[in-house]
Amino acid sequence: MSLTQTEAFQRIATIRERSVIALKESKETGLKVAGTYCQYSPAELIVAAGAAAVSLCGTSQTPIPAAEKVLPRNLCPLIKSSYGFAVTDTCPFLYFADLLVAETTCDGKKKMYELLGQIKPLHLMQLPQVQNETALDSWILELKRLKERLEESFGVEITSERLRDAIRLLNEERRSLKELMDMCRLKPSPISGMELLTVLHNTGFNIDRRDNIALMDQLTAELRRRAAAGISPFTEATPRVLLSGVPVGIGSDKVVKLVEECGGSVVGFENCTGYKKLDPVDEAGDPLVAVAERYLRVPCSCMSPNPGRFELVKRLVEEFQVDGVIDLTWQGCHTFNIESHALKQFVQEQLSRPFLQIETDYSESDTEQLKVRIEAFLEILARPR
Amino acid sequence: MVSVGIDIGSTATKAVVFDGGVRGRAVVPTGWEPREAALSALRDALLQAGIAEGQVGGIVGTGYGRISLPIFDRRVTEITCHARGAHHLCPATRTVIDIGGQDSKVIALDEGGMVSDFIMNDKCAAGTGRFLQVMAGVLDETLDGLGSLAAGAEPVSLSSMCAVFAESEIIGLLAKGLEKERIAAGILDTIARRVQGLAGRIALRDTVTFTGGTANNPAICRVIAAHLGVKLHVPEDPQFVGALGAALIAAD
Ligand code: SF4
Ligand code: SF4
Numbered sequence: 001m002s003l004t005q006t007e008a009f010q011r012i013a014t015i016r017e018r019s020v021i022a023l024k025e026s027k028e029t030g031l032k033v034a035g036t037y038c039q040y041s042p043a044e045l046i047v048a049a050g051a052a053a054v055s056l057c058g059t060s061q062t063p064i065p066a067a068e069k070v071l072p073r074n075l076c077p078l079i080k081s082s083y084g085f086a087v088t089d090t091c092p093f094l095y096f097a098d099l100l101v102a103e104t105t106c107d108g109k110k111k112m113y114e115l116l117g118q119i120k121p122l123h124l125m126q127l128p129q130v131q132n133e134t135a136l137d138s139w140i141l142e143l144k145r146l147k148e149r150l151e152e153s154f155g156v157e158i159t160s161e162r163l164r165d166a167i168r169l170l171n172e173e174r175r176s177l178k179e180l181m182d183m184c185r186l187k188p189s190p191i192s193g194m195e196l197l198t199v200l201h202n203t204g205f206n207i208d209r210r211d212n213i214a215l216m217d218q219l220t221a222e223l224r225r226r227a228a229a230g231i232s233p234f235t236e237a238t239p240r241v242l243l244s245g246v247p248v249g250i251g252s253d254k255v256v257k258l259v260e261e262c263g264g265s266v267v268g269f270e271n272c273t274g275y276k277k278l279d280p281v282d283e284a285g286d287p288l289v290a291v292a293e294r295y296l297r298v299p300c301s302c303m304s305p306n307p308g309r310f311e312l313v314k315r316l317v318e319e320f321q322v323d324g325v326i327d328l329t330w331q332g333c334h335t336f337n338i339e340s341h342a343l344k345q346f347v348q349e350q351l352s353r354p355f356l357q358i359e360t361d362y363s364e365s366d367t368e369q370l371k372v373r374i375e376a377f378l379e380i381l382a383r384p385r
Numbered sequence: 386m387v388s389v390g391i392d393i394g395s396t397a398t399k400a401v402v403f404d405g406g407v408r409g410r411a412v413v414p415t416g417w418e419p420r421e422a423a424l425s426a427l428r429d430a431l432l433q434a435g436i437a438e439g440q441v442g443g444i445v446g447t448g449y450g451r452i453s454l455p456i457f458d459r460r461v462t463e464i465t466c467h468a469r470g471a472h473h474l475c476p477a478t479r480t481v482i483d484i485g486g487q488d489s490k491v492i493a494l495d496e497g498g499m500v501s502d503f504i505m506n507d508k509c510a511a512g513t514g515r516f517l518q519v520m521a522g523v524l525d526e527t528l529d530g531l532g533s534l535a536a537g538a539e540p541v542s543l544s545s546m547c548a549v550f551a552e553s554e555i556i557g558l559l560a561k562g563l564e565k566e567r568i569a570a571g572i573l574d575t576i577a578r579r580v581q582g583l584a585g586r587i588a589l590r591d592t593v594t595f596t597g598g599t600a601n602n603p604a605i606c607r608v609i610a611a612h613l614g615v616k617l618h619v620p621e622d623p624q625f626v627g628a629l630g631a632a633l634i635a636a637d
Contacts, residue, residue: 354501369488373505376464380500 003195003226003233008218015202015215020092023052023207027096032154033207035097035120037082038105039272039298040127042143044281044291046101047166047209048158049150054093055204056100058082059249061362063090070115076332077362078247079108086119093205094120099153101146103127105302106335123149129304131296140292147288163287169209171280176213176220177203178278183223184267185320188234190227193243193256193266200273201249234265239381242316244270244309244343245328246336252362255328255370262375263382268320270313271328272300301335309339310346317351323381324354326374331361354380386442387434390631391427391457392466393419393448395486396514397598399625400426402434402441403632409434410625419452427456443635447627449487461634463627464492464503470630471594472498474620479590482580482609482617483627484599486514491584504586506579514599516548520572523555524565531569532604540570546579573605577612584613593617598624 003009023033032051036043046053063084064077070087071080085091100122104110113124125142128135147158180199183190199219206212226232241264248256248271256266269275276298282290299308316322325347329336340357347355356377360366387404394415400423402409411429415422423446431438446457447466463485471481472494481492493502506513521531541563545551551572558568593615599605600623610617620626 348502369505372462372464373503376462376500376503379462379465383499 003191003222006219006222008215008222009195009199012199012202012215012219016205019054019205019207023054023093023096026052026207031207032099033093033097034150035094035100036102037100037109038103039276039300040103040105040125040295041101042146042291042295044163044166044170044287045143045147045150045158047169048162049154049156050162051098051150051154052207054097054207056082056085056091056094056097057247057249058085059201059247059253059362060085060251061364062251063088064362071112074332075112076106076108076246076330077252078330078333079112081252081362083112083116086116099123099150101125105300106333108332121153127302128296129302131303131308136292136296139296140289143288143292143295160287163291164283167281167283167287167291171283173209173213174278174280176216180216180220180223181268181274181278183220183227186227186232187240187321188232188236188238189240189265189267190223190232192233192260193241193269194253194260196266197248197253197256197269197273198250200269237382238263238265239378240265240267240321240323241381242266242268242270242313242320242322242325243274243328244313244325245340246330246333247272248328249273254362254364254367255326255358255360255374258367258370258374259326259378262371262378264374264378267322268316270309270316272298275312275316276300301333301339306339310343313343313347314351317347317353322353324356324377325351326377327355327357329357329359331359386636387436387440388632388635389427389430389441389444390466390628390633390635391423391444391446391448392463392625392628392631393423393446393452394627395449396518397486397624398422398426398448399628400430401625401628401632402430402436403629403636404434404436407625407629408436410622410628412624420454423452423454424456445631445635447631449485458635461631464490464505465500466627466630466634467596468492468494468498468500468630469633470626470628471596471620473629473633474626475592475594475618477592478594478618480587480593482584482593482595483597484514484576484580484595484605485597489513489580489583491580491587491589493587493590502587504583506583514597516551517572517576517599517605519548519552520555523552523559524569524572526565526569528599528602531572532602534566535569535573535604535608538564538566538570540574541567543571543575546575551575570608573608574612576605577608580609581612589613589615591615594626595619596623596626600624 034046035056043053058081064080066088067080067084102113103125281294344355392399398415399412409430411426413426471478490505495501595617600619
């Protein structure tokens with residue numbers, strides 16, 4: 001039986017559909033929903049407000065033409081897709097959201113949010129672009145502002161106790177997610193990058209976090225069994241790729257697909273879809289400060305400087321026995337495109353691994369050209385080092 | 386062992402028969418039937434070598450078409466094949482520049498001749514053999530004619546790298562009465578600048594080998610070498626380097 005046929009995977013594959021139904025029912029009985037777009041959104045505060053947090057980051061090409069009626073065409077596809085879902089009102093999760101929580105990350109996003117705010121109630125957090133003490137102080141104030149907005153909009157009080165509970169719950173989810181992703185450390189990995197991406201993508205829509213945890217733990221147990229029995233879609237010799245860079249999801253997965261169709265194995269996602277989610281919140285001390293510290297630490301290219309990303313790439317390359325790094329950057333994403341230069345030097349010189357940058361968008365128009373690059377890159381990785 | 390490499394390019398399909406050395410080779414236009422082109426290049430090359438198809442131990446296919454044919458034992462990208470061919474012809478090669486019909490690429494090789502990095506331009510015709518062909522056509526010249534025309538002329542600066550815009554720009558310049566020589570020099574300049582832009586993203590280490598049919602044109606070689614500030618090594622018959630590399634890989 002293939003992994004996708006197992007019960008755990010099947011249940012994960014249908015999370016979105018089930019979640020839409022659950023949302024509709026819960027909304028009728030008073031559940032509040034907050035939509036988020038970014039790893040900087042402190043989900044703990046939303047959960048502590050008794051609301052559901054759903055990820056609304058656009059990963060589909062479909063609504064982009066509608067977005068381009070307003071937004072520049074040469075903008076990052078993730079921003080266009082996210083906005084396109086709002087103007088076309090075609091995302092049920094966005095439809096159910098009572099409030100959008102957004103941050104001033106990159107220029108494109110923050111200006112898009114100004115437009116999005118005209119369509120839906122939106123709370124914008126001013127995110128500092130550096131990770132130091134002063135930034136932390138102002139970020140704590142921003143978290144307090146969000147807390148007040150949530151309390152006011154949802155008519156609740158976010159006590160320290162409730163925040164602590166939310167921290168524990170989300171940390172538990174991270175623990176579960178990490179154990180799952182860490183199965184890819186095995187050589188060969190018992191799960192393909194596309195399968196893992198399906199899990200990462202779908203679990204972001206589950207409003208029942210405990211269900212998420214149970215499903216992922218079940219899948220991890222299945223993967224352990226498979227690994228012990230020597231079952232894998234790959235062999236020992238399959239080149240192992242770390243995908244770094246911009247967020248990806250189902251619909252913006254073409255590079256992951258191509259790498260695996262061309263004979264590689266994506267063993268890790270060094271991005272906001274994958275490993276960047278796993279950093280836990282400190283459970284000791286003041287909960288709001290702990291949440292602020294955790295989220296300010298996210299190593300995104302919109303921070304300057306952004307040393308955390310280099311450390312994370314290094315760790316993952318070593319821990320996941322990575323043969324080569326692909327840095328995926330969306331067209332129009334200045335921060336990741338520029339940072340790619342320094343990352344290339346770092347990966348080639350410090351980590352002695354081949355590096356390939358791929359700059360593309362969500363459309364399929366360059367599939368053939370990408371194939372040549374990816375195949376050539378895998379040919380480099382396939383030779384004995 | 387006798388091995389064969391077939392490089393299906395966007396304009397020409399090349400085949401090389403290898404057995405310790407090049408025994409036969411052939412080039413045919415790719416046209417609309419890349420499969421046919423591959424088969425006829427194979428036939429011609431075998432004929433020249435005086436070798437029957439049954440004696441061939443392995444065939445590797447490569448090239449832009451990247452079409453999988455039943456006769457191929459394996460398909461390998463043109464990046465790996467060009468590097469292998471260039472390194473075989475000139476073991477000191479650390480960089481390969483290839484201007485193909487629909488793409489151009491710069492490939493970095495390590496000491497052992499293995500690909501360590503590469504950069505490709507294949508989004509549009511700018512900086513490719515196609516660009517040169519179209520522009521030569523506007524001037525009513527062959528590629529060789531374009532080269533000799535350009536020799537010694539002061540290049541006019543063309544602002545468009547895009548084949549479509551450059552075409553209308555050139556027609557405009559001709560209408561203004563600008564000398565064809567200066568325009569020809571300007572066209573070569575544009576190609577060189579494009580390659581320079583590509584090469585800027587990779588450390589160009591000596592020896593730089595220039596492959597692909599375009600390298601047959603001495604004027605283009607001169608202009609590119611001048612822009613990059615390096616000496617270019619042009620192997621004999623540069624258009625066969627990819628097919629040779631494929632044949633060498635097939636012999637592994
Ligand atoms: S890449 Fe940066 S801006 Fe995008 S989701 Fe991650 S943290 Fe947010
Ligand atoms: S990928 Fe880049 S441009 Fe797009 S939203 Fe993220 S940081 Fe902004």
